[in-house]
Amino acid sequence: MDFLLAAMVQGLGYSAMGLGIYLSLRIFQLPDITTDGSFTLGAAVTALCLLNGWGWVSAFLMSLLAGGLAGTATGVIHTRLGIQPLLAGILVMTALYSVNLLLMGRSNLPVVNVPTVSDSLTAGVATTNWFLVMLIFILLLTLLLWWLLKTDFGIAMRATGNSETMVRACGVNTAAMKTAGLALANAYTAASGFLICQFQQFADINMGIGIVILGLGSVIIGEALARLTGTSSLWGRLLLIVGGCMLFRLLVAGALLAGVHPNALKALVALLVLLVAALPQLQKRSYL
Amino acid sequence: MSTALLEVDRLSRWFHKNQPAEVLAVAAVSLTLRTGDFAVLIGANGSGKTTLLNLIAGSLTPHMGSIRINGQDITRWPDYKRSRYIARIFQDPLLGTAPDLTVLDNFRLSYLRTRSKTLRWGITTGFRTEVRDYVASLGLGMEQNLEKEVRLLSGGQRQAISLLMATLTPPTLLLLDEPTAALDPRTSESVMQLADQLISRQRLTALMVTHNLKHAVQYGNRLLVMRNGTLAADYAGQQKQQLTMADLQQWFY
Numbered sequence: 001m002d003f004l005l006a007a008m009v010q011g012l013g014y015s016a017m018g019l020g021i022y023l024s025l026r027i028f029q030l031p032d033i034t035t036d037g038s039f040t041l042g043a044a045v046t047a048l049c050l051l052n053g054w055g056w057v058s059a060f061l062m063s064l065l066a067g068g069l070a071g072t073a074t075g076v077i078h079t080r081l082g083i084q085p086l087l088a089g090i091l092v093m094t095a096l097y098s099v100n101l102l103l104m105g106r107s108n109l110p111v112v113n114v115p116t117v118s119d120s121l122t123a124g125v126a127t128t129n130w131f132l133v134m135l136i137f138i139l140l141l142t143l144l145l146w147w148l149l150k151t152d153f154g155i156a157m158r159a160t161g162n163s164e165t166m167v168r169a170c171g172v173n174t175a176a177m178k179t180a181g182l183a184l185a186n187a188y189t190a191a192s193g194f195l196i197c198q199f200q201q202f203a204d205i206n207m208g209i210g211i212v213i214l215g216l217g218s219v220i221i222g223e224a225l226a227r228l229t230g231t232s233s234l235w236g237r238l239l240l241i242v243g244g245c246m247l248f249r250l251l252v253a254g255a256l257l258a259g260v261h262p263n264a265l266k267a268l269v270a271l272l273v274l275l276v277a278a279l280p281q282l283q284k285r286s287y288l
Numbered sequence: 289m290s291t292a293l294l295e296v297d298r299l300s301r302w303f304h305k306n307q308p309a310e311v312l313a314v315a316a317v318s319l320t321l322r323t324g325d326f327a328v329l330i331g332a333n334g335s336g337k338t339t340l341l342n343l344i345a346g347s348l349t350p351h352m353g354s355i356r357i358n359g360q361d362i363t364r365w366p367d368y369k370r371s372r373y374i375a376r377i378f379q380d381p382l383l384g385t386a387p388d389l390t391v392l393d394n395f396r397l398s399y400l401r402t403r404s405k406t407l408r409w410g411i412t413t414g415f416r417t418e419v420r421d422y423v424a425s426l427g428l429g430m431e432q433n434l435e436k437e438v439r440l441l442s443g444g445q446r447q448a449i450s451l452l453m454a455t456l457t458p459p460t461l462l463l464l465d466e467p468t469a470a471l472d473p474r475t476s477e478s479v480m481q482l483a484d485q486l487i488s489r490q491r492l493t494a495l496m497v498t499h500n501l502k503h504a505v506q507y508g509n510r511l512l513v514m515r516n517g518t519l520a521a522d523y524a525g526q527q528k529q530q531l532t533m534a535d536l537q538q539w540f541y
Binding site: 148150151152153155156158159162163165166167168169170171172173174 | 345347366367368369371372374375376378382383384385386387388389393394396397398400401402403405406407408409410411
């Protein structure tokens with residue numbers, strides 16, 4: 001049971017990244033995989049701040065800032081230098097590997113014997129406590145994104161990925177807007193790094209490798225859940241992405257419990273995302 | 289006496305410059321629109337009329353010449369900055385609206401054309417009422433659709449919405465790029481009537497590119513003809529009123 005609860009806690013922790021991917025991929029239609037680097041960056045910055053006695057509030061703000069800078073780099077490379085978003089993301093992600101190593105000074109940094117964000121609450125056993133802490137964080141981050149997307153700035157954001165010609169005619173500098181969107185998306189990803197680093201009590205240079213699939217999976221599962229439940233409101237869709245991320249982690253944990261060999265896990269994850277992503281098309285075909 | 293609102297001075301634009309396929313799409317075109325002018329621009333394919341429109345809108349930058357609005361030089365301004373003065377209607381109804389956003393969101397965005405996009409919730413009860421009243425004042429029954437996503441509307445409805453969006457805050461200059469080319473004949477007539485109604489009601493200054501010679505004769509107080517990148521004719525006043533479609537045919541042979 002504790003194993004499944006831990007999976008849900010992790011799912012919550014990773015779901016900020018899911019929201020970030022939703023922002024870049026769905027709102028801006030930009031496939032951004034800076035994620036792998038900015039997630040680790042968030043964790044590395046958090047570890048450094050905590051180990052230097054800065055406290056979790058500073059660690060949180062610094063990791064958001066670091067993620068935002070990484071996203072800005074990708075945005076500037078894409079919009080000002082005309083590099084495809086996928087390649088721009090790969091470039092920044094690759095460079096971030098070195099940045100993260102330089103920041104940490106070694107490949108693994110344990111975060112033990114320092115006060116973390118979970119110490120701000122004392123409810124029950126450690127895992128339950130973490131669940132509540134993550135829940136509060138994620139609900140606030142979801143609320144913030146929802147509020148932002150409803151503002152005048154947010155309408156301009158949503159329209160940028162939808163009809164670029166029209167938003168430019170409405171006075172939006174789309175290059176700046178896309179950069180802002182990628183910055184925000186990667187700040188959200190770094191927030192996941194902040195949470196996960198403290199939950200697992202270390203930052204590791206390889207913790208972000210391939211993590212983008214989890215973000216994509218959350219968005220795709222969240223959208224499948226939205227179709228299934230007929231959810232069309234923005235608030236509902238954002239919450240279902242969080243739910244999608246938790247479900248994703250639960251399925252992975254379930255697979256491990258069911259005896260799937262850990263080496264086969266990544267292939268299984270890829271198959272799972274493929275299956276959910278292909279669902280609408282498969283359904284359509286079966287009706288032919 | 290009306291004053292010069294748009295002054296285009298010896299504007300030139302090449303495509304594929306310094307390459308074998310070099311084309312001078314707009315060749316030293318000068319044009320002045322006075323406040324309240326509704327100019328219709330016609331010309332064969334490749335005559336440079338859409339290029340001229342895009343140069344004025346800012347989606348293309350000229351290689352030579354200048355553009356002024358109300359005396360201000362906007363030649364080097366990017367398109368999104370020109371939105372302060374210019375509103376556009378596109379040929380493709382899909383381009384002029386954001387399909388996945390609601391009609392109200394679209395209205396909000398075009399309301400913000402001349403304003404900054406801040407972190408406030410602009411869609412208030414007051415704004416909703418303002419839009420509903422404005423839409424209702426045209427008697428199209430379109431005020432029922434405000435909460436719908438634009439993609440659920442037909443091409444004609446979208447083009448009508450685009451017109452209403454563009455005029456919610458009256459623009460200094462309205463550019464229409466073949467606004468009815470993608471519509472069926474009947475819808476095309478009603479969209480043109482709506483455009484004409486809005487332009488005359490708000491006394492807008494407008495420049496419209498069209499291939500529809502009937503519309504060219506029927507609407508506007510000036511008629512411009514482009515040929516090989518230059519302004520070949522400029523009919524105004526009485527002269528424009530007396531034009532027939534047969535008179536215009538000559539420019540296409």
